[in-house]
Amino acid sequence: MTTRTQTRDPAGRLALNQILQGDCIEIMRSLPEASVDLIFADPPYNLQLRGDLHRPDNSRVDAVDDHWDQFSGFAAYDAFTRDWLAAARRVLKPDGAIWVIGSYHNIFRVGTELQNQGYWMLNDVIWRKSNPMPNFRGKRLTNAHETMIWASRSEGSRYTFNYEALKSLNEGVQMRSDWVLPICTGGERLKDAAGDKAHPTQKPESLLHRVLIGTSNPGDVVLDPFFGTGTTGAVAKMLGRNFIGIEREEAYIQAAKRRLARIRPYDGMAIATTTSKRSEPRIPFGQLVERGMLRPGEELYSIGNRYTARVRADGSLIGNDVKGSIHQVGAALEGAPSCNGWTYWHYRREGKMVSIDALRQQIRAEMENRPN
Amino acid sequence: MTTRTQTRDPAGRLALNQILQGDCIEIMRSLPEASVDLIFADPPYNLQLRGDLHRPDNSRVDAVDDHWDQFSGFAAYDAFTRDWLAAARRVLKPDGAIWVIGSYHNIFRVGTELQNQGYWMLNDVIWRKSNPMPNFRGKRLTNAHETMIWASRSEGSRYTFNYEALKSLNEGVQMRSDWVLPICTGGERLKDAAGDKAHPTQKPESLLHRVLIGTSNPGDVVLDPFFGTGTTGAVAKMLGRNFIGIEREEAYIQAAKRRLARIRPYDGMAIATTTSKRSEPRIPFGQLVERGMLRPGEELYSIGNRYTARVRADGSLIGNDVKGSIHQVGAALEGAPSCNGWTYWHYRREGKMVSIDALRQQIRAEMENRPN
DNA sequence: GTAAGCTATGAATCTCACA
DNA sequence: GTGTGAGATTCATAGCTTA
Numbered sequence: 001m002t003t004r005t006q007t008r009d010p011a012g013r014l015a016l017n018q019i020l021q022g023d024c025i026e027i028m029r030s031l032p033e034a035s036v037d038l039i040f041a042d043p044p045y046n047l048q049l050r051g052d053l054h055r056p057d058n059s060r061v062d063a064v065d066d067h068w069d070q071f072s073g074f075a076a077y078d079a080f081t082r083d084w085l086a087a088a089r090r091v092l093k094p095d096g097a098i099w100v101i102g103s104y105h106n107i108f109r110v111g112t113e114l115q116n117q118g119y120w121m122l123n124d125v126i127w128r129k130s131n132p133m134p135n136f137r138g139k140r141l142t143n144a145h146e147t148m149i150w151a152s153r154s155e156g157s158r159y160t161f162n163y164e165a166l167k168s169l170n171e172g173v174q175m176r177s178d179w180v181l182p183i184c185t186g187g188e189r190l191k192d193a194a195g196d197k198a199h200p201t202q203k204p205e206s207l208l209h210r211v212l213i214g215t216s217n218p219g220d221v222v223l224d225p226f227f228g229t230g231t232t233g234a235v236a237k238m239l240g241r242n243f244i245g246i247e248r249e250e251a252y253i254q255a256a257k258r259r260l261a262r263i264r265p266y267d268g269m270a271i272a273t274t275t276s277k278r279s280e281p282r283i284p285f286g287q288l289v290e291r292g293m294l295r296p297g298e299e300l301y302s303i304g305n306r307y308t309a310r311v312r313a314d315g316s317l318i319g320n321d322v323k324g325s326i327h328q329v330g331a332a333l334e335g336a337p338s339c340n341g342w343t344y345w346h347y348r349r350e351g352k353m354v355s356i357d358a359l360r361q362q363i364r365a366e367m368e369n370r371p372n
Numbered sequence: 373m374t375t376r377t378q379t380r381d382p383a384g385r386l387a388l389n390q391i392l393q394g395d396c397i398e399i400m401r402s403l404p405e406a407s408v409d410l411i412f413a414d415p416p417y418n419l420q421l422r423g424d425l426h427r428p429d430n431s432r433v434d435a436v437d438d439h440w441d442q443f444s445g446f447a448a449y450d451a452f453t454r455d456w457l458a459a460a461r462r463v464l465k466p467d468g469a470i471w472v473i474g475s476y477h478n479i480f481r482v483g484t485e486l487q488n489q490g491y492w493m494l495n496d497v498i499w500r501k502s503n504p505m506p507n508f509r510g511k512r513l514t515n516a517h518e519t520m521i522w523a524s525r526s527e528g529s530r531y532t533f534n535y536e537a538l539k540s541l542n543e544g545v546q547m548r549s550d551w552v553l554p555i556c557t558g559g560e561r562l563k564d565a566a567g568d569k570a571h572p573t574q575k576p577e578s579l580l581h582r583v584l585i586g587t588s589n590p591g592d593v594v595l596d597p598f599f600g601t602g603t604t605g606a607v608a609k610m611l612g613r614n615f616i617g618i619e620r621e622e623a624y625i626q627a628a629k630r631r632l633a634r635i636r637p638y639d640g641m642a643i644a645t646t647t648s649k650r651s652e653p654r655i656p657f658g659q660l661v662e663r664g665m666l667r668p669g670e671e672l673y674s675i676g677n678r679y680t681a682r683v684r685a686d687g688s689l690i691g692n693d694v695k696g697s698i699h700q701v702g703a704a705l706e707g708a709p710s711c712n713g714w715t716y717w718h719y720r721r722e723g724k725m726v727s728i729d730a731l732r733q734q735i736r737a738e739m740e741n742r743p744n
Numbered sequence: 745g746t747a748a749g750c751t752a753t754g755a756a757t758c759t760c761a762c763a
Numbered sequence: 764g765t766g767t768g769a770g771a772t773t774c775a776t777a778g779c780t781t782a
Contacts, residue, residue: 048757055753056772064755074487104496104521105757108483115446115480123513124476126498128550129754131775135546137758138535138772141495144548146755147519149476163510174507176516178500178550183754186777201755493757530760535772546773750780759771 007031016221017237019245019253024225027246028087036091036244037160037220039098040211040232042203043084044069045106046077055136064200068248077106081113084225089117089153091223097122097159099211101148101203111149119151122159126178127207131185150215159215165314166214171284171325175214181206181290188292190229190255198255199229206290208235213314216241218271230256237263238296239313240271266296271313285326285341285356286315293359300326300345301353307333309345317345326356379403388593389609391617391625396597399618400459408463408616409532409592411470412583412604414575415456417449417478446481453478453485456597461489461525463595469494469531471583473520473575483521491523494531498550499579503557522587531587537645537686538586541658544697547586553578553662560664562601562627570627571601578662580607585686588613590643602628609635610668611685612643638685642668645686646695655732657698657713658687665731672698672717673725679705681717689717698728 007030009015014035020027047069053061071077088098098119100110115121125148132144152159166175181204188205190198208231216222218240224232227245229252236243237260247253288294289311296313309319309329317329324332326341342360346353379402381387386407392399460470470491472482487493497520504516524531538547553576560577562570580603588594590612596604599617601624608615609632619625637643660666661683668685681691681701689701696704698713706716714732718725 045755046757047755049755050757053756053758054772057751059752061756061758062753069755103755103757104483104493105755107496108480108487108521111476111480112484121476123515124479124519125513126500126517126550128498128500129775131754132548133754133756134773134775135756135758136773137756138546139533139758140756141497141522141538142546142548142774143495143756145498145550147496149480150513161511166513174510174514176504176514178498178517182776185754185775189754197754527757746782748780748782750778752778753776754774759769761767761769763765763767 014221014244016242016244017233019227019230019233019247019256021247021250021253023248024246025083025087028084028091028223028225031091031244033090034093034096035221036223037093037096038212038216038222039088039092039096040208040222040224041084041088041098041100042201042224042226042228043081043100043102043106043110044071044226045103046071047103047105053136061133061136062200066200074109078109078113081106081110082117085110085113085117085119088223088225089119092153094153095158095160097150097152097157097215099148099150099215101127101146103143103146107147107149114149114151118154120153120155120157122150122152122161123177124149128178128180130180130182132183148211160217160220162214162217162314166210168314168316168325169210169213169284169286169290171286171315173284179207179210181210184231190259192251192255199252202229203231205231205235205292208232209239209290209313212236212239212241227256228252230259233260234263237265240265266313271296284315287363288356288359289313289315291363293362294347294356298347300347300356302330302333303344303346305353309333317341386593386616388614388616389605391599391602391605391619391628393619393622393625395620396618397455397459400456400463400595400597403463403616405462406465406468407593408595409465409468410584410588410594411460411464411468412580412594412596413456413460413470413472414573414596414598414600415453415472415474415478415482416598417474449478450481450485453482454489457482457485457489457491460595460597461491464525466525467530467532469522469524469529469587471520471522471587473499473518475515475518479519479521486521486523490526492525492527492529494522494524494533495549496521500550500552502552502554504555520583532589532592534586534589534645534686537688538582540646540686540688540697541582541585541656541662543656543658543687551579551582553582556603562631564623564627571624574601575603577603577607577664578659580604581611581662581685584608584611584613585645590640599628600624602631605632606635609637612637612640638668641682641684641690643685644690645684646688655735656687657728659735660728660731661685661687663735665734666719666728670719672719672728674702674705675716675718677725681705 006015014032047064049063102110127146129144132142135142184202184204192198212235221242222236223244225246227247233243233245294311296311298311300309309317317326319329322329322332326345327339330339330341330344342357345356378387386404474482499518501516504514507514556574556576564570584607593614594608595616597618599619605615605617666683668683670683672681681689689698691701694701694704698717702713702716714729717728
């Protein structure tokens with residue numbers, strides 16, 4: 001397979017923010033070594049599905065039976081994993097890191113090979129789906145999570161970890177290794193011309209938001225060797241990171257290009273992450289940003305409409321040179337000892353002012369069903 | 373190493389409900405094949421990699437010579453894993469299944485070897501710790517979970533899965549692959565003579581409760597090749613399962629024996645399984661049983677004291693031949709279309725009637741510190 | 745116009761006894 | 764071994780239709 005897109009610009013430098021079409025192993029081998037800060041990879045899971053599956057109402061489940069997920073067996077899948085992980089390691093900078101997402105079908109083989117190649121595991125992170133598909137036949141547990149492995153290139157790598165930014169996203173409490181986020185549905189889910197899903201396994205932007213905020217910096221180069229419809233590129237562009245996408249399927253590339261063209265990066269102020277210590281409990285305000293309920297850079301208005309502040313990507317606010325939580329910034333602007341930011345701040349939708357507390361109520365309503 | 377305990381009784385049958393001292397690989401090889409229904413294994417991952425573990429003849433060593441030390445460590449661990457999993461598979465009945473618990477240090481290697489040997493993965497299950505140790509250095513995410521793999525002996529195995537019992541434990545909703553349970557602390561944590569913890573990684577009984585209720589039946593033989601201080605045996609005994617424990621360390625065996633001697637099995641009826649507070653998180657009634665707040669077999673009293681029902685191990689009730697959730701049984705007894713079982717049922721403590729809702733409030737208060 | 749009800753769908757290794 | 768028929772089996776959410 002040939003690469004239709006140039007991997008270098010006219011000056012010989014790595015060409016950024018574009019999609020390279022072709023086999024990711026070949027293309028990564030053609031890229032300059034030690035040129036990438038972070039890799040996010042969503043490789044084929046090697047699902048081994050038997051017959052059709054129907055819901056109790058007799059509707060048929062749309063299975064992931066695409067040709068790119070077919071392997072002849074574990075040996076073939078292991079060889080594939082070995083090759084792409086080795087090629088990926090070569091293009092990583094010495095202090096670079098990688099994320100790989102998978103399910104029980106493939107993640108153990110990926111993790112073993114990561115360790116074999118000298119990657120250094122930092123965490124395994126559980127994406128707990130708030131709305132997974134149930135087990136229709138009642139023969140197993142609801143498969144309600146996927147596993148991500150976060151590993152640095154080597155044991156000694158000084159990897160990027162924005163501890164305070166993640167703590168801020170979690171409203172002042174240390175971020176844990178289990179992340180509760182909804183699957184990608186609704187308006188975020190890309191559709192093809194026929195109205196069907198453009199890609200069978202599109203990941204939610206909230207997941208990539210947290211990954212990139214936590215383990216990369218603005219200006220970094222983020223590589224996704226299984227680009228699909230470009231969630232990694234989309235979030236990277238929003239957050240001021242550079243991306244390189246590699247994808248084989250023409251249809252996915254076209255969908256990704258259309259998607260990326262619509263993305264507008266947040267401005268630098270919104271992307272800057274908190275470095276100060278803070279503390280608060282309960283529903284993290286940052287979840288509103290992660291879930292796309294509020295956009296980084298979006299303006300909030302005080303209860304009397306006298307002050308404004310802007311939302312930042314890590315869930316902190318900035319207004320009149322004051323940075324901090326929704327509560328801290330509100331208190332500072334009012335000259336008050338304290339302030340309930342949830343009732344103090346409002347956002348504008350369709351010309352009307354709405355309290356951000358409405359968004360918190362919305363999340364709480366979702367959580368009611370699945371508190372665990 | 374010699375086995376100090378007999379693996380057969382005088383009649384030549386498998387000796388049950390005792391601890392066999394020695395190396396689990398040797399002992400499992402001496403047990404009759406196809407004699408065990410379920411295995412629960414908590415293998416070590418911090419093996420001292422001395423010369424006593426035979427190195428496998430693995431030809432991939434050259435490919436990773438720049439990480440020789442790591443790989444030789446992994447190779448030794450892989451050989452150990454290969455041997456004990458093979459010995460375990462031999463003693464499993466054709467329809468038997470295995471649980472293995474681990475962390476990112478070892479679970480990927482265990483999972484890969486399980487697949488290589490022909491075990492068939494059913495679920496990977498996340499134990500989400502509600503009170504994990506924080507990461508003090510702030511260089512990684514709080515490691516707040518452990519991973520369990522549930523696999524049948526073979527692809528075609530007709531494994532045990534008590535779907536309704538688990539659904540009942542989860543208050544009528546299908547049990548998911550992520551389980552929120554506290555770590556083992558307080559009175560449940562075994563102490564040695566010096567008052568220190570008797571075992572470094574004692575698992576909570578609530579975890580084993582859910583495993584055994586969900587994937588074994590009363591009378592089954594449950595084998596734990598890394599018995600430690602005997603959590604598997606203790607819960608098996610409570611729930612009317614037979615256990616075989618294998619453990620090398622004399623101190624752990626002694627602690628486990630003392631522990632097991634104190635356990636009283638629940639009776640058969642209790643073990644049998646079934647086939648505005650709105651904004652507050654939902655607490656499954658089954659958690660009260662799992663956490664030991666209510667005992668299987670304990671009697672509950674209706675609000676007017678006209679009816680009684682007994683608690684069963686899966687969190688269901690039985691009263692007047694009616695079996696089901698606290699709400700269902702209450703509704704049936706009252707002849708009402710619905711009933712709030714939380715306010716309907718009371719239990720007796722020191723002669724006084726107490727609403728079970730008080731227990732729910734207690735759990736909710738604990739959860740408030742860790743809302744996520 | 746609003747509320748209630750109905751339909752669609754998501755990375756899924758998803759039945760079993762008997763002839 | 765394979766084929767067949769009876770029987771068991773779903774949660775959260777988005778979006779559309781009906782009352």
